Amino acid sequence: MTTDPGTPRRAPAGAAVLREDVTDAIRAAVFEELAAVGFARMSIEGIARRAGVGKTAVYRRWKSKLSLVLDLVSAFAAEGLPAPATGSLYGDVRALLEVASHALRHPVASQVIPDLLVEAARHPEISDAIKTALLDPQQGVAALVVRDAVARGELPEPTDPDRALDLIVGPLYWRLVVVRAGLPKGYLDELARGAVAALRA
Known part of the structure; x- marks a missing residue:
């Protein structure tokens, strides 16, 4: 047949x-x-x-629920962060802070991220997934910001992108994720100016 x-x-x-x-x-x-x-x-x-x-x-x-959560956290990595290209170090830092603050203030993210950070201490798999999803993309964006600023002569050649990321986003994570406080008017502007001054010092 x-x-x-x-x-x-x-x-x-x-x-x-x-x-x-x-x-x-x-x-x-x-x-x-x-x-x-x-x-x-x-x-x-x-x-x-x-x-x-x-x-x-x-x-x-x-x-399992662990594999499910790991899959969802890892999916963030595929979306990535938009690399700012404002033409100035201050503008790029301010744009990066705006995107990060918007993401961290999302009602679901504000509940989920702190809980996953606690669980990361107990589950190495979650820790690795969070690093891939949250830290690696931000490190890539920080490297681009530093590279462009060095090319424009706004930062010295040996500026470390990891240190730049700590100075730019670290205080924001502390305030929104750890302290869980709101952002006063003008806070992101002040934070951007402080980060730029620290990077240039």
């Missing part, structure tokens, strides 16, 4: 087709669950209930 070449092939029996809308619903539910109860109390059951799916749908995509 021959097969008509014009007949579309059917998927092999038993081959699971993962619906993208279900995957998106589960990912959204994870962020909501993390924000509501934290990583330690988060469960696959709670995620499935919040997403409106069965536990099997979650396990079909991820083997």
